[in-house]
Amino acid sequence: MRILSPEAGDVDLVERYAYPPDRAWMRANMVASLDGAAQRDERSGGLGCPADQHLFLLLRGLADVVVVGAGTVRAEGYGPVRPSEGWEGVRDGRAPVPPLAVVSRTLDLDFDAPIFTEAASPTIVLTTATSDPARLEAARERADVIVAGRDSLDFTAAVKELEARGHRRLLCEGGPGVLAQVVAAGLLDELCLTISPLLLAGHPTRILNGPPVPVPPELTLAHALEDENFLFLRYTRSR
Numbered sequence: 459m460r461i462l463s464p465e466a467g468d469v470d471l472v473e474r475y476a477y478p479p480d481r482a483w484m485r486a487n488m489v490a491s492l493d494g495a496a497q498r499d500e501r502s503g504g505l506g507c508p509a510d511q512h513l514f515l516l517l518r519g520l521a522d523v524v525v526v527g528a529g530t531v532r533a534e535g536y537g538p539v540r541p542s543e544g545w546e547g548v549r550d551g552r553a554p555v556p557p558l559a560v561v562s563r564t565l566d567l568d569f570d571a572p573i574f575t576e577a578a579s580p581t582i583v584l585t586t587a588t589s590d591p592a593r594l595e596a597a598r599e600r601a602d603v604i605v606a607g608r609d610s611l612d613f614t615a616a617v618k619e620l621e622a623r624g625h626r627r628l629l630c631e632g633g634p635g636v637l638a639q640v641v642a643a644g645l646l647d648e649l650c651l652t653i654s655p656l657l658l659a660g661h662p663t664r665i666l667n668g669p670p671v672p673v674p675p676e677l678t679l680a681h682a683l684e685d686e687n688f689l690f691l692r693y694t695r696s697r
């Protein structure tokens with residue numbers, strides 16, 4: 459066991475969080491309290507801090523596409539991704555913002571909302587072959603729809619489709635239901651976890667919410683950063 463001594467000075471976050479240049483890569487970015495809660499008052503915002511928000515936005519800037527579950531889109535009132543402070547130079551040669559890719563079976567989404575109507579990079583919908591035909595048509599009018607799987611999204615096939623569209627730097631923003639399936643499918647390469655210095659109890663979920671992962675991935679600590687008692691852990695998959 460060893461103590462992690464704080465290094466003096468600021469870190470270059472763009473360099474620290476750079477995606478590997480040579481392969482497709484799925485990163486997840488999540489926040490949890492010290493007692494493992496992934497929600498506070500049914501949202502994740504109450505767990506964060508300014509540095510966490512900054513990192514959340516920077517990781518979007520580094521990504522080619524942001525995968526998120528419809529549960530999170532509804533709970534957090536997601537709008538489209540917009541350019542942010544700290545993105546200078548990080549998107550050179552790419553679209554000004556990454557599209558969102560929303561996972562939904564029911565397609566219970568407001569296709570007239572800004573997330574679809576004001577997205578600079580058209581929002582993608584990842585859905586199943588048995589989704590409601592009328593809603594599927596509405597989705598196709600406002601979004602780039604990827605159908606993968608019959609009753610349940612085939613995450614592996616959906617990610618292949620995203621990669622085929624040139625999206626190699628993937629960012630998953632959860633929620634816990636989606637992340638559990640991404641991990642179960644063996645698709646996760648990296649977890650960025652913010653540990654929030656709070657003890658909450660109650661009945662929130664953990665950052666993965668699903669059945670036991672059949673083959674739990676082994677992860678290696680790539681770095682640990684600190685800001686105002688929050689920890690920013692970056693774990694990558696051991697191969």
Ligand SMILES: NC(=O)c1ccc[n+]([C@@H]2O[C@H](COP(=O)([O-])OP(=O)(O)OC[C@H]3O[C@@H](n4cnc5c(N)ncnc54)[C@H](OP(=O)(O)O)[C@@H]3O)[C@@H](O)[C@H]2O)c1
Pocket residue numbers: 487488489490495496497500501502503505526527528529530531533534561562563564565566585586609610611612631632633634635636637639665667
């Ligand atoms: N702590 C964190 O870092 C963090 C991050 C994100 C979110 N959150 C919080 O977590 C909560 C939301 O998480 P959640 O787990 O309930 O929702 P979620 O994972 O964001 O989304 C779940 C939804 O995704 C769709 N979906 C999931 N699996 C599917 C499959 N196999 N096939 C087709 N569609 C599928 C379904 O959408 P339909 O219902 O539309 O079919 C399902 O209801 C919110 O409270 C949010 O604030 C926390």
